Amino acid sequence: MGKLAYILIVKIIIEVYVMLKKIFEKLIPDKKTSTNNGIENEIKTPNTNGISNNVQKNKEILQSKFKNSIDVIFYEFETISGIKAIAVYVEEIVKKEVLDRDVINPFILKSNDNEVTKSVNFETLKKFFPVTNLKEINGFAEAITSIINGDTIILIDGLSFATSISCRGWEKRSIEEPASETVIRGPKEGFIESININRCLIRRKIKNENLVFLNMVIGRQTRTQVNIAYIEGIVSADVLMEVKNRLSNIDIDSILDVGNLEEYIEDSHISPISTVGNTQKPDIVAAKILEGRVAILCDGSPHVLTVPHLFVETIQSSEDYYNRPYIATGLRIIRFVALILSIVFPAFYVSLESFHQTMIPSVFLITMAGASLGTPFPAFLEALLMIVAFEFLKESGTRMPKAIGSAISIVGALVLGDAAVKAGIVSADLIVVIAFTAVATFIVPALNEMVSLYRLILLCLSGLMGIYGMTAGVFVMIIHASSLRSFGIPYLSPIAPVNAQGLKDFIVRFPLWSMKDRPNFISDSNRKRR
Amino acid sequence: MKDLFFKKIFLIIVIILAILFSTGCWNRRELSEIGIIGAAAIDAEADKIKLTYEVITPKRLDTKSGDEAPASYFQSEGETIFEASRNSTLKLNKKLFWSHANVFYFNEMSAKDGLLTYLDFFNRGHESRGYVNIAIAKGESAYKIIGIGGLKGEVPSSYVEAVFENSAVNGKAASIKIVDFLKTYYEEGIEPVVGAIQTIKRNETELKMPTDKKEEYMPLVEGLAVFKEDILVGFFDGIQTRGFNFARDKIKSGIIVSASPDGRGVNSIEIIKSSGKLNVQIKDGEYYCTVKIEINGMLNEETGKEDISNLEAITKIENNTSENIKNEIKSSIKKAQEYKTDIFGFGQSIHKKYPAKWKIIKNDWNDIFSTLEIKVEVKTNIEKVGVSNEQLSAKEQK
Numbered sequence: 028m029g030k031l032a033y034i035l036i037v038k039i040i041i042e043v044y045v046m047l048k049k050i051f052e053k054l055i056p057d058k059k060t061s062t063n064n065g066i067e068n069e070i071k072t073p074n075t076n077g078i079s080n081n082v083q084k085n086k087e088i089l090q091s092k093f094k095n096s097i098d099v100i101f102y103e104f105e106t107i108s109g110i111k112a113i114a115v116y117v118e119e120i121v122k123k124e125v126l127d128r129d130v131i132n133p134f135i136l137k138s139n140d141n142e143v144t145k146s147v148n149f150e151t152l153k154k155f156f157p158v159t160n161l162k163e164i165n166g167f168a169e170a171i172t173s174i175i176n177g178d179t180i181i182l183i184d185g186l187s188f189a190t191s192i193s194c195r196g197w198e199k200r201s202i203e204e205p206a207s208e209t210v211i212r213g214p215k216e217g218f219i220e221s222i223n224i225n226r227c228l229i230r231r232k233i234k235n236e237n238l239v240f241l242n243m244v245i246g247r248q249t250r251t252q253v254n255i256a257y258i259e260g261i262v263s264a265d266v267l268m269e270v271k272n273r274l275s276n277i278d279i280d281s282i283l284d285v286g287n288l289e290e291y292i293e294d295s296h297i298s299p300i301s302t303v304g305n306t307q308k309p310d311i312v313a314a315k316i317l318e319g320r321v322a323i324l325c326d327g328s329p330h331v332l333t334v335p336h337l338f339v340e341t342i343q344s345s346e347d348y349y350n351r352p353y354i355a356t357g358l359r360i361i362r363f364v365a366l367i368l369s370i371v372f373p374a375f376y377v378s379l380e381s382f383h384q385t386m387i388p389s390v391f392l393i394t395m396a397g398a399s400l401g402t403p404f405p406a407f408l409e410a411l412l413m414i415v416a417f418e419f420l421k422e423s424g425t426r427m428p429k430a431i432g433s434a435i436s437i438v439g440a441l442v443l444g445d446a447a448v449k450a451g452i453v454s455a456d457l458i459v460v461i462a463f464t465a466v467a468t469f470i471v472p473a474l475n476e477m478v479s480l481y482r483l484i485l486l487c488l489s490g491l492m493g494i495y496g497m498t499a500g501v502f503v504m505i506i507h508a509s510s511l512r513s514f515g516i517p518y519l520s521p522i523a524p525v526n527a528q529g530l531k532d533f534i535v536r537f538p539l540w541s542m543k544d545r546p547n548f549i550s551d552s553n554r555k556r557r
Numbered sequence: 558m559k560d561l562f563f564k565k566i567f568l569i570i571v572i573i574l575a576i577l578f579s580t581g582c583w584n585r586r587e588l589s590e591i592g593i594i595g596a597a598a599i600d601a602e603a604d605k606i607k608l609t610y611e612v613i614t615p616k617r618l619d620t621k622s623g624d625e626a627p628a629s630y631f632q633s634e635g636e637t638i639f640e641a642s643r644n645s646t647l648k649l650n651k652k653l654f655w656s657h658a659n660v661f662y663f664n665e666m667s668a669k670d671g672l673l674t675y676l677d678f679f680n681r682g683h684e685s686r687g688y689v690n691i692a693i694a695k696g697e698s699a700y701k702i703i704g705i706g707g708l709k710g711e712v713p714s715s716y717v718e719a720v721f722e723n724s725a726v727n728g729k730a731a732s733i734k735i736v737d738f739l740k741t742y743y744e745e746g747i748e749p750v751v752g753a754i755q756t757i758k759r760n761e762t763e764l765k766m767p768t769d770k771k772e773e774y775m776p777l778v779e780g781l782a783v784f785k786e787d788i789l790v791g792f793f794d795g796i797q798t799r800g801f802n803f804a805r806d807k808i809k810s811g812i813i814v815s816a817s818p819d820g821r822g823v824n825s826i827e828i829i830k831s832s833g834k835l836n837v838q839i840k841d842g843e844y845y846c847t848v849k850i851e852i853n854g855m856l857n858e859e860t861g862k863e864d865i866s867n868l869e870a871i872t873k874i875e876n877n878t879s880e881n882i883k884n885e886i887k888s889s890i891k892k893a894q895e896y897k898t899d900i901f902g903f904g905q906s907i908h909k910k911y912p913a914k915w916k917i918i919k920n921d922w923n924d925i926f927s928t929l930e931i932k933v934e935v936k937t938n939i940e941k942v943g944v945s946n947e948q949l950s951a952k953e954q955k
Contacts, residue, residue, distance in 0.1 A: 035572060039569055039572055039573060042565070042569055043569065046562075046565070046566070046569075049562075380587075380588055381585050381586065381587055381588070382585055382586075384586075384588065384591065384654065384656065384657075385656035385657075385684065385686075389593075389657040389659070389715070390715075392588075392593060392657055393593060393613055393615055393616055393712075394615070394616045395588055395615075396588045396589065396591070396593060396615035396616075397614075397615035397616035397617045398615075398617075399587065399588045399589055400589055400615055400617055401617070402589075405587050406587065406588075493585070
């Protein structure tokens with residue numbers, strides 16, 4: 028009877044999962060049906076008229092394109108020799124000092140003859156601008172794109188093309204250690220919101236001509252710059268293709284953070300497990316792309332996505348490779364145990380307390396019974412109450428202004444902990460369980476969302492059916508995780524399917540000199556690590 | 558398509574409901590609903606069973622513990638143990654929970670009836686464990702033993718269980734669990750034994766000492782109840798019990814007192830290691846049984862005058878000790894032969910060594926056993942003499 032019911036429960040949960048998936052798929056239109064190519068999105072402005080040789084006319088057209096927005100500056104000036112010109116740029120995203128000193132100033136002074144107007148082509152014009160990054164621009168659409176990207180356009184009377192000069196520069200955060208990924212050993216620099224700087228941070232780690240950055244523009248309104256980084260010769264061609272495909276299938280208005288992209292390219296939409304990794308540290312990204320992964324950078328976001336993202340990565344830390352293998356292995360065991368405990372501990376406790384008292388050591392049972400004597404609710408409800416309270420605390424801790432932080436921690440620690448016990452709402456040992464779980468949750472931050480969800484599900488199952496329900500839930504969890512794939516790579520590899528080379532970097536972190544090959548479950552090309 | 562979808566949903570709901578309601582005797586109960594049993598005393602009387610049980614008081618955190626009694630005691634009657642246990646619900650607000658019991662006491666009458674009839678409940682029930690100590694109340698009702706012993710605030714049953722465990726370094730008692738009893742019962746060629754327990758009156762001095770519960774009686778676990786099959790046939794005293802434990806190789810430690818080499822004092826040897834072996838040989842239809850004991854000991858006390866740094870003296874001590882142990886074993890064998898029950902397991906050795914012969918004699922083995930001449934060989938090695946070579950009393954001789 029027991030076994031049969033057990034199998035049935037597992038079957039039911041799987042069925043429910045499949046059904047949910049179907050419902051979701053019905054609700055969400057298949058993303059692959061949109062065939063709009065992101066790379067071509069770049070220029071879609073209808074007016075493709077060429078630039079005329081009348082400076083005033085050009086200015087009017089551009090002004091009307093920008094709808095007289097005040098941050099677009101049209102600076103009219105005249106050279107010594109009397110040539111009229113206009114510089115067009117967006118305020119504060121160009122470096123004004125550079126523009127004045129190296130572009131406008133020499134141009135006004137140098138062009139004292141009529142050679143400027145005579146030079147009908149771009150090549151002869153070049154010598155008047157002693158800067159790099161000059162570009163000839165013929166259409167208005169092109170001009171607009173380069174203006175909004177931070178370039179300066181110089182229009183000269185009598186010439187039917189524009190010159191774009193790149194002297195971008197704006198206020199940005201300095202490179203500092205990311206607050207959410209602090210380390211004791213290893214590099215402390217982190218990505219910032221500028222994609223150019225982020226690219227440079229990665230390039231500085233991998234000084235190799237095979238490191239490739241591909242550019243894409245995604246978002247019809249925001250036209251956000253998105254880069255794909257990989258190492259030619261190491262990256263798996265299939266994964267790269269898949270990444271390019273999925274990115275170019277995205278057709279939306281805005282990309283404000285790399286998180287927007289994540290949702291569009293992940294493998295399973297209804298799974299609580301994320302199949303896309305993210306980090307704020309260049310050394311981690313470098314290590315990942317050196318293993319054959321692909322990184323996705325997005326302008327305006329200090330996070331960088333890495334795919335494929337597998338389960339092993341969640342218990343790995345960059346510090347593991349900077350510390351000695353013993354310590355790294357010990358810490359990984361702790362992380363693994365913490366992960367398991369943070370999911371099952373409350374459920375396990377509840378099922379022991381209300382179903383399997385036989386399993387509790389006698390001495391502890393007596394104290395436990397004493398603690399739960401005065402409490403009005405069953406253990407399951409108590410645990411649910413405390414877990415929800417903890418989630419509240421967590422959320423208010425992240426959202427609140429820093430100044431009232433101490434108030435929250437006092438309320439959290441005193442009211443929810445001590446006072447709840449004294450008031451007889453929950454039993455003291457349950458507080459210990461929840462506190463322990465809370466601490467364990469943050470040891471593996473990458474899986475935070477999934478852990479919170481599974482914990483609740485398992486708690487409900489164990490409140491209904493004891494250990495029996497809990498293990499059924501765990502089974503389904505594992506089945507689900509092993510059915511997942513991240514960009515074609517099984518989510519649980521190298522554990523399932525087993526991969527000997529990959530297992531060297533799972534719970535036991537082998538010495539670096541013994542990991543001679545790259546993990547071949549990610550990329551099969553160029554296996555040797557040298 | 559849509560029809561199929563809803564059909565599936567309907568099916569799933571039906572199955573979920575079916576599972577939720579068909580979970581059998583598995584049950585959800587909150588901790589506050591159960592009464593945790595620490596010990597139970599089973600007193601068989603002529604036509605009914607009197608069940609006395611100890612319900613442990615949960616330790617409350619919010620009140621000052623120590624003021625409350627650690628356990629409360631109730632008695633109920635019935636024709637069977639289970640009925641008696643269920644009858645308790647007529648006067649108790651909690652369901653009895655048997656899983657955490659420490660010890661079960663039986664009176665002599667229930668043991669003479671056949672212990673198995675009473676153990677069946679504890680062996681069958683899903684809540685009970687086999688690793689519970691059982692003890693026979695020697696010469697009194699079992700319920701008199703329940704609830705005594707222990708310091709203030711200590712649960713008496715866990716106190717008694719700890720005493721049983723503690724007695725292992727003495728050798729004069731045996732801690733027998735339900736599984737041990739059943740194992741020896743079903744084994745061929747060996748009869749079971751069970752620990753014995755009795756109450757002793759405490760003397761005036763002890764009672765006058767402060768910080769105690771001031772109980773008049775204390776539990777004492779010395780001795781052994783000897784069974785033939787599952788029927789109680791008699792008791793061993795402490796010394797005979799130790800002899801039995803030597804022969805069964807169950808001695809972990811113990812103190813053997815024997816005469817000093819010069820005869821003017823005594824010494825005590827602490828047993829560090831003891832190995833006992835039974836050996837049976839059949840030659841020409843005759844049984845030659847030997848018990849071989851080898852003991853490694855440590856001299857812990859010596860009140861005689863002879864210089865023990867001299868090896869001869871040590872040899873004398875060793876011989877005296879061996880002689881004492883031999884007598885202990887012989888007296889326990891003699892007693893067992895009187896009861897006609899082979900608790901030592903000589904039959905077991907025959908069963909292993911001469912299986913064909915065993916088949917013929919097994920039905921009257923206990924009778925054969927009672928007539929056997931059993932040789933006992935004891936060898937003592939004194940390994941250490943402690944940190945001083947000379948005893949304090951040896952000085953005046955020099």
